Amino acid sequence: MKSDVVTNILMVGVGGQGTLLASEILSEVLMQAGYDVKKAEVHGMAQRGGSVVSHVRFGKKVFSSIIPEGEADVLFGFELLETYRYLSLVKPEGTVVVNNLRIAPPSVALGQRTYPAEIADKLQGHVKNVQLVEGQQLAEEAGNPRTVNTVLLGALSNALEPTQEQWVAAIKNLVPERFLEVNLKAFELGRTIHT
């Protein structure tokens, strides 16, 4: 990823999955690496188990904090259906990194609607690079199923410029003390995945 163009990373998930903390760490790291960074997200209603979206853009100079449709370089999904929902924002030649996890939305939990089948295959039909990550499994291996956000961040970090030290510094800066150790472990496990 070159520094003279704007790179767009869209992070999506379900409220409570830690999407916003992950985008927080990502933008902190990118700023420390010397980029102009902007990040957009919505609080309030989004915390209540709803769909959560965070836009991160970086480069030499960034104007809009929102990624224009069709211009995301990376769609970074914490949950299959939410990743599929935002497909129109990603470039056909872009990358989708998606956690292999299904969380039923209310209508599916009530048995009124069905969860879309074979989402990973459908994503592959539209976007060049699709990588399915077993984030949940790695998070449990790290010692806490709630660290899936840091696992996925580890996977993403391989494709970005900042160094291991810069990532670790940002995580230390933003993750509460009592969850730090397990998150650092989760990040390391995520880094074993090459995107």
Next chain:
Amino acid sequence: MQKTILSGNEAIARAAFEAGVQVASAYPGTPSTEILENITQYQRIDASWSPNEKVALEVGIGACFGGARALVTMKHVGVNVAADPLFTLAYTGVRGGLVLVVADDPEMHSSQNEQDSRNYAKFAKVPMFEPADSQEALDFTRLAFDVSEQFDAPVLLRSTTRISHSKSVVTLGTPVAELAETSLKRDPGKFVMLPGNARIRHPLIEQRLEEMAEWACDQPFNRIEEGEGEIGIITAGVAYQYTREVFPDAPILKLGLVHPLPKRLIREFAARFKTIYVIEELDPFIEEQVKAMGIPVIGKEKVPICGELTPWRLRKAFDLNPLELAEIDEPLPPRPPNMCPGCPHRGVFHGLNRLKAFVTGDIGCYTLGFMPPLSAMDSCICMGASIGNATGLAKVLKAEEQQKVVAVIGDSTFLHTGVNGLMDMVYADSTATVIILDNSTTGMTGRQDNPASGYALSGQKTYQVDLEALCRSLGVKHVHTVDPYLLDETRNLIREEMARPEVSVIITRRPCVLIKHDVLEKRPPLCVDADKCTACKACLKLGCPAIEWSPGEGESKGFAKVDRLLCMGCSVCMQTCKFGAFGVCDEK
């Protein structure tokens, strides 16, 4: 200087510190809430939640009359509540600088309307700055205090969701070392607005706006960015960023002060181009004023008036070949927000649904009681409206329908503007029933304390309003308190009070499961015994995110299952099950 990455709200909080603000007051409201939460890190600022925006502004005015700089923050609809003091504050002017931050919510990410607060600047005749990123949020807020004192006017600063909740890189400034001297100073001609004094002040206000409009032509916050082509663009706020994205080389007049407009600068800019576009979010606020100056412009005939702008929407508006997008050829199940697992409101709405109550609703997490399968809310207007709406409804209904009317309101919303409504309900000798959903916090905005929670913004313990005593003192004879985790008890109580032809108040008391204070009892998660589950789906009518239906295959009718990680053990589902299928999970 130190560089950091801040949200617009964090930048405004920082600016208040740098500017030497001594008092900050607010009522929480998305997207403005984090400003005051961030201000608590600056020890020299006395920051507090007020019960509503009107009180918040009045507290700010008092501090400013004492000579201090004061910051007051609220969401767009909060200004409707604070409008009364604002319009007269415009007449009195200030002593210490006063800045009112209003955060609009185009697209209504978390609001009931998308009013454009710039109209308030014009209506109240006060200046308004509009930042386009976090750096400007910091710079303009700081500048707004100087301008407030220079022009003897309260100053509005308008943010939007995409400014307040977007982060960008900021260079911090140096805080002022000394705070303003405070003291009592009598100045009745200025501070006592009765007709004789106000008639003298009004012309000064008009003169102030004219002077500012001229002064603003030469200030760096209103700037021309030279470019190429015969189209010049006038824009402000976040719309500037989208304009730059879509028209990277166009000449732009970027306004930092959106009221009053720098008329001379606009004329000079417009004279240089064949065509002028005005690109702004929501109302044609700049457009109409520029047109009134006799300058033809293209604005809302192309740029959408509803919803927020995005680079994509702007590109579409000007037919600038947007990309072909991947299309999903199946309808996706939506993922709306929902009450949390263990939310104390869930059982109340389950009961209201079963009792077929006509529920006048209010603003808070519990507005989600509207969503299926709870589906138990029939109106929602604004903060505090539920009680007045119920009074009015009951006035016009026949006796059997009167009994169906129930107002629901949260603890924080009740103290915001519900108390007056209840006073009137009693005074009007109404028959309606009021439920105060007391979860000891202001939930939807992220769990802020309020006068009934017993804690201050600082986290310190403070006085706590006794809701039962307050209701009784207003004249309510029937005040009951119930634990909403007790499903039958709660429903029976609601049924009895609905039938009573007098005003009654039911307080359902249980702290929010996300509450910040250490008051929650840990409860073990529940599990379903699939063999006992008869597939009646009664538990699904709670709409709890921790319960998922597992469809049957072959002979099996399917069964409910509980996600152990999500379950808070509230046991409300257990009480809906006639077959004893729910129980505490076996320890493994």
